[in-house]
Amino acid sequence: MKNIAVLATGGTIAGVSPSATDTTGYRSAILTVDDIISQITPLKTIANITSEQFVQLDSADMTHEVWLELARRVSSLLEREDVDGVVVTHGTDTLEETAYFLNLVVNSEKPVVLVGAMRPSTSLSCDGPMNLYNAVILASSPQAWGKGVLVTLNDTIHCSREVTKTNTALQDTFKTPDVGNFGYVVDGTPYFYRMPIRKHTYMTSFPIEKINELPQVDIIYGHVNDRGTLACAAAEAGAKGLVYAGLGNGNMSKHMKDVLGGIQKQGVVVVRSTRVGSGVVTRNGAVDDDQYRFIAADNLNPQKARILLMLALTQTASLEEIQAIFWEY
Numbered sequence: 437m438k439n440i441a442v443l444a445t446g447g448t449i450a451g452v453s454p455s456a457t458d459t460t461g462y463r464s465a466i467l468t469v470d471d472i473i474s475q476i477t478p479l480k481t482i483a484n485i486t487s488e489q490f491v492q493l494d495s496a497d498m499t500h501e502v503w504l505e506l507a508r509r510v511s512s513l514l515e516r517e518d519v520d521g522v523v524v525t526h527g528t529d530t531l532e533e534t535a536y537f538l539n540l541v542v543n544s545e546k547p548v549v550l551v552g553a554m555r556p557s558t559s560l561s562c563d564g565p566m567n568l569y570n571a572v573i574l575a576s577s578p579q580a581w582g583k584g585v586l587v588t589l590n591d592t593i594h595c596s597r598e599v600t601k602t603n604t605a606l607q608d609t610f611k612t613p614d615v616g617n618f619g620y621v622v623d624g625t626p627y628f629y630r631m632p633i634r635k636h637t638y639m640t641s642f643p644i645e646k647i648n649e650l651p652q653v654d655i656i657y658g659h660v661n662d663r664g665t666l667a668c669a670a671a672e673a674g675a676k677g678l679v680y681a682g683l684g685n686g687n688m689s690k691h692m693k694d695v696l697g698g699i700q701k702q703g704v705v706v707v708r709s710t711r712v713g714s715g716v717v718t719r720n721g722a723v724d725d726d727q728y729r730f731i732a733a734d735n736l737n738p739q740k741a742r743i744l745l746m747l748a749l750t751q752t753a754s755l756e757e758i759q760a761i762f763w764e765y
């Protein structure tokens with residue numbers, strides 16, 4: 437059997453409710469990792485598991501400081517010969533962000549799998565135990581090597597770069613809108629149908645050993661009649677980068693082009709993503725990026741684009757290099 441380290445960070449998978457039929461009004465991040473593992477008897481038969489209660493948070497309270505520590509811990513575990521893979525239990529609200537961050541900074545080919553649950557542990561038909569069982573199956577599988585940080589919930593396997601939470605309450609919430617999921621875990625067997633194309637994990641130029649802190653990058657949500665006041669406030673508050681969750685193909689009003697163009701001239705890097713939820717934001721498509729010196733986010737959603745921009749800014753201020761990073765990762 438493979439040796440799998442389970443790091444717990446809280447979330448609904450560790451959630452508890454007084455009512456077995458209440459699936460939203462519960463308290464998350466209550467059960468310890470050992471409480472969770474002890475509820476899943478078959479786990480003992482598929483891997484040798486070591487567990488760590490890394491933090492105990494609702495994932496809304498995740499921070500950059502925890503990310504940096506978590507990435508260091510995951511990396512040091514994966515360096516050990518007696519660890520074959522790592523599973524991170526996580527709240528679903530920011531799971532996709534932590535997964536993509538680890539995908540960009542953990543330099544290892546060994547499997548790293550993020551998993552959560554939509555129903556608390558006390559609910560009828562709670563999804564946490566099966567999701568965690570599937571995550572351990574995946575982390576133990578030779579097929580999961582070299583595929584970057586993976587996400588599994590609801591029997592599906594996803595690429596951390598593209599996966600996103602799409603529904604506030606349903607178990608079938610994690611989707612990969614553009615290109616579809618990687619595959620499935622069924623009856624204890626992973627089935628993969630795709631490979632990641634973009635750079636990740638063992639190919640990274642942002643290994644966690646080189647990252648001491650992350651620069652401030654904020655997301656501004658585009659809408660009709662955007663006055664630009666929030667973008668200006670973010671720049672004044674010291675943002676080094678802004679991601680604009682633009683309209684359609686990263687589009688914005690004439691007014692916002694002037695506002696963001698002005699902010700760019702002050703040295704803040706502006707990345708155009710989209711609020712649409714899928715599709716590529718093309719360079720010089722809806723907006724003349726060459727004229728305004730903006731970066732196109734490709735098909736990264738705003739929250740993923742924010743992470744890549746922060747990491748890019750730890751290495752370069754060159755807009756050409758930052759744009760190249762967005763085509764590569």
Ligand SMILES: NC(=O)C[C@H](N)C(=O)O
Pocket residue numbers: 446447448449464493494495496526527528529530552553554555
């Ligand atoms: N389903 C969940 O895990 C939601 C929870 N609020 C969290 O993200 O921690």
